[in-house]
Amino acid sequence: MIEEIITSGRMNHEIDPQLHIWGWEIPLYLFLGGLVAGILILSGVFYILGREERYPFTIKILPIVTPLLLSIGLFALFLDLSHKLYFWRLYTIIRWNSPMSWGAWTLMAIFPLSILWSVTWLEDLKPQWFNNYKWLHSSLDLLRKYRQKLAMIMVFFSLILGMYTGILLSAFNARPFWNTAILGPLFLVSGLSGAAALVVLFSKETREKKIFGRIDLLLITIEIFLLIHLFMGFLSGTQVHIEAAKMFLGGPYTTFFWVFIMGFGLVFPGILEFMELRKFKVPTAIPAILVLIGGLLLRIIIVDAGQASRWLY
Amino acid sequence: MLVRQVDGYIKIFMKGNNSLNTKYLNPYVAGMLLGLILLSAFYFTGRGLGASGAMKSVVTSTLNTIAPNHTSNSEYFAKYVADGKNPMNSWLVFEILGVVLGGFLSGAFAGRLKLKVEHHPFITSNKRIALALSGGVLFGFGSQLGRGCTSGSALTGMAVFSLQGFISMIAIFGTAFIFAYFFRKNWIGG
């Protein structure tokens, strides 16, 4: 008798017939990562455009929370690891053709960048803290000279941060629902939209709230457009892609997606923001909060639906 | 330009009768729209509108979250949580979610969004709150006994010629008319 040992990925019950290895930790990280990317992009871009007087909240105050948000996201990511003690190995090499490697190093770069960026503005916001530390004064002065360059590097890395999560998911060829290039821009736009919503929610300047409300409206429209095209792309693809799209058009995810994400998270806030544009009185907190919740729900459903989609029917 | 013209036509269309320059929709137009919405509900899903059923789902869910054993043993609520069913996963709950959205939008368009207690100047806010609470308790109880409220039983029932619908309608409005005299102070003052 000859004993044959067959090893196949399909014998892993967590992969076949359905992938269910990712729970809530990954969507939370995706959401926070996108939000941080959005905040830093808005902050950096508007600084480069010279609007620091007009949009003080966006440029100076909001980036302060980014290290905290990023830490929470990274912690969620850490919680998801199976071999938690070996996470440092990701940082021993850069693999140019691995989105995960790109992601790990981008996060490594963004963390100190965001701290440096927020610190440069701290003196403008709270000059009284620096009265006793004259030596800090001069080092901050040095940093301030390089603000333009800092802003540009930050925007570059934030763009990668915003998009790489989508590209990481789209690298999973075996999950037809993720296997689309639209996920990258979709997550970026969703993150920017969430950041704009944060500005609308917490800023004290009416002009800033108005302008970012309109920016949010534009981003919501682009996001709806991208989502529609996501489905159009699937429906004109191979049979497995059509089946993946059908999960959302008469399948198990239909209600959750169209009512909560499209309805409450995108279309309804969009209508409210549009009414704001047309000078109707609308409490601005409502569309902002709905957009943020919608962004989180979008990540949850994409991670969940992607794991449910498969090649074999 | 075009928006302003269309806006003007809509204003003329919306003006109610009795020469009151009102922001509310013409009631006959509103009735027709409501009828068409009801009709489309029938055409698409084979059932009409409703509201009290959604509130029952809320009560069942809350009870189930707080005291699952009690709910499964309760004669009335058990059937809604049998086999691990989620009572919130119901037609009426999603319809009511839509009502919240639709009402909010309409209020936002007309500038009627305001946190307040609406009452006749003759009575105080607190009295109105007390009346609303008691009215609500009665209505909640009655809707379960009568298997439906004005939207679900009366309006939808009438549209399909259901006997239950007509009985409900006559009972509800008849009783309200009879007792109207006793509560006139709250609505029309002296």
Add this chain to the structure above:
Amino acid sequence: MGPLIPQEIISLDWNLVIAFVVGIGFGFVLEASGFSSSRKLAGIFYGYDTVVLKVFFTAAITAMLGLLYLSLFGWIDLNLVYVNPTYLWSAIIGGIIMGLGFIIGGFCPGTSVCAAAIGKIDAMVFIIGIIIGIFIFGEGFPIWKEFHEAGNLGSLKIQDIIGISGGLFTFLIIIFAMILFKTGEWAESQFTREEY
């Protein structure tokens, strides 16, 4: 041939999405016609505001006519449309209790959700009342269970009882409604009109 969902012409998973969209329309029209104001709602019982009468009857008649016409064109199968079954005594007593609740509270469940959506605190309290009322009913159910289930006559339609066709009945309702509308307009003109 409708209705679509019961015959699975479109997937069952769209049911709740359609419910949501129908609800949006329902809520919008209710609020736009003024049903978010308890004072307008109670107006019909005193004659100063007959919006309830007009909207209710117009809607019922539109839907009745619509169903009859659609059935005539063969676009809907009326046997698949849900007709709520008749439970004689619980309907009457339940209706009386609801009527009391209506005249005291000034709302019904659907309109109270609408009003709560635009910020009316009395409507939110009314909803809390409904929840308490349902809770009381559910907890005490064994007491009135017999009564609740008595007199089940099945899904009876008016045509079966009175013996006239649906179309003729609708015609009579339309005549009745027109008389009511005229009376309503006259009643409203007796009061000074206020905007609530």
